[in-house]
Amino acid sequence: xxxxxxxxxxxxxxxxxxxxxxxxxxxxxxxxxxxxxxxxxxxxxxxxxxxxxxxxxxxxxxxxxxxxxxxxxxxxxxxxxxxxxxxxxxxxxxxxxxxxxxxxxxxxxxxxxxxxxxxxxxxxxxxxxxxxxxxxxxxxxxxxxxxxxxxxxxxxxxxxxxxxxxxxxxxxxxxxxxxxxxxxxxxxxxxxxxxxxxxxxxxxxxxx
Amino acid sequence: xxxxxxxxxxxxxxxxxxxxxxxxxxxxxxxxxxxxxxxxxxxxxxxxxxxxxxxxxxxxxxxxxxxxxxxxxxxxxxxxxxxxxxxxxxxxxxxxxxxxxxxxxxxxxxxxxxxxxxxxxxxxxxxxxxxxxxxxxxxxxxxxxxxxxxxxxxxxxxxxxxxxxxxxxxxxxxxxxxxxxxxxxxxxxxxxxxxxxxxxxxxxxxxx
Numbered sequence: 001x002x003x004x005x006x007x008x009x010x011x012x013x014x015x016x017x018x019x020x021x022x023x024x025x026x027x028x029x030x031x032x033x034x035x036x037x038x039x040x041x042x043x044x045x046x047x048x049x050x051x052x053x054x055x056x057x058x059x060x061x062x063x064x065x066x067x068x069x070x071x072x073x074x075x076x077x078x079x080x081x082x083x084x085x086x087x088x089x090x091x092x093x094x095x096x097x098x099x100x101x102x103x104x105x106x107x108x109x110x111x112x113x114x115x116x117x118x119x120x121x122x123x124x125x126x127x128x129x130x131x132x133x134x135x136x137x138x139x140x141x142x143x144x145x146x147x148x149x150x151x152x153x154x155x156x157x158x159x160x161x162x163x164x165x166x167x168x169x170x171x172x173x174x175x176x177x178x179x180x181x182x183x184x185x186x187x188x189x190x191x192x193x194x195x196x197x198x199x200x201x202x203x204x205x206x207x208x
Numbered sequence: 209x210x211x212x213x214x215x216x217x218x219x220x221x222x223x224x225x226x227x228x229x230x231x232x233x234x235x236x237x238x239x240x241x242x243x244x245x246x247x248x249x250x251x252x253x254x255x256x257x258x259x260x261x262x263x264x265x266x267x268x269x270x271x272x273x274x275x276x277x278x279x280x281x282x283x284x285x286x287x288x289x290x291x292x293x294x295x296x297x298x299x300x301x302x303x304x305x306x307x308x309x310x311x312x313x314x315x316x317x318x319x320x321x322x323x324x325x326x327x328x329x330x331x332x333x334x335x336x337x338x339x340x341x342x343x344x345x346x347x348x349x350x351x352x353x354x355x356x357x358x359x360x361x362x363x364x365x366x367x368x369x370x371x372x373x374x375x376x377x378x379x380x381x382x383x384x385x386x387x388x389x390x391x392x393x394x395x396x397x398x399x400x401x402x403x404x405x406x407x408x409x410x411x412x413x414x415x416x
Binding site: 117120157158159160161164165167168169170171172173174175176178179186190191193194195197198199200 | 325328365366367368369372373375376377378379380381382383384386387394398399401402403405406407408
């Protein structure tokens with residue numbers, strides 16, 4: 001995305017060079033605002049301040065709060081999807097896959113804790129972001145449920161409704177975002193190991 | 209709690225009869241507003257409209273949004289605590305207790321789905337309600353963790369950090385609030401049974 005560099009503070013050269021907005025920097029700024037005060041703290045004015053650009057500059061590149069949220073949402077979901085696909089590609093053993101998915105998701109729940117429950121829950125999102133969330137969420141859940149079903153077929157998990165089971169396991173990990181406190185000195189790895197123990201999944205180390 | 213009945217629309221008798229505000233009706237109205245539009249939809253004006261009383265009348269009994277939220281919060285937490293204690297009193301077998309706690313919590317997650325994640329997560333709550341939530345939440349978690357620890361001691365659950373395990377199991381059920389849709393025709397009982405299956409807890413029926 002590019003935008004005019006003329007932000008009203010000073011007239012630039014006649015050539016009007018176009019400024020690239022660094023979407024990664026925008027995503028970081030929005031994530032920081034979420035951490036500071038939740039979705040209500042996210043605004044174009046505050047994001048511009050974090051990025052040290054004028055409101056007008058940011059406004060021209062990202063005209064609405066929806067788009068601001070969308071930039072963070074897209075980066076987070078793309079990253080989660082890519083890393084999930086990498087886990088699925090790394091092993092064909094369902095129990096290994098589920099163990100690694102749980103570890104990945106626990107680490108993400110901690111790192112993205114200020115906004116993961118908002119993005120996964122859908123509540124409070126602008127309708128545009130909500131619609132994208134719903135589509136992504138279904139696809140993401142589907143990736144997990146294939147693994148959960150394979151674990152049931154292999155006897156690694158007892159049989160029950162695979163969609164409900166997937167949502168229960170995912171929810172168990174997503175909710176970590178809400179209770180995790182860095183001061184308690186528990187790592188994502190330890191939390192993931194507890195979840196794996198509760199579900200009685202074999203740890204890869206144990207199999208070796 | 210009682211309040212003056214003179215709400216400014218008409219002067220009443222010199223005796224100024226005091227009006228009892230029905231806290232249960234207030235809690236119901238606030239719960240409806242949550243269901244309609246989340247915490248942002250909760251206001252004294254909207255609550256008064258639902259209760260068919262004037263804003264001034266409600267305002268005199270419940271002067272702030274914090275207190276409105278507090279009324280629903282207190283009813284919900286008192287009810288959950290009482291029902292949890294009843295489950296704990298009904299059996300001394302840890303696995304039966306955990307099975308019944310999961311059933312109770314799943315039913316509550318569905319019934320209270322518009323506000324349970326807000327109350328359990330603490331996020332977005334006014335500071336007064338948040339402080340009460342934190343105290344209640346710790347006590348509630350403690351009740352659960354005693355059962356989880358007893359299940360580990362009895363070999364019903366594999367051993368891991370009991371506080372983390374408690375939060376993972378509770379989170380699994382609390383998150384039901386976020387994905388449950390009445391249109392999908394899954395009952396709280398079925399969801400609880402799936403959770404019990406995933407955790408491989410014995411069902412009371414199986415033991416009989």
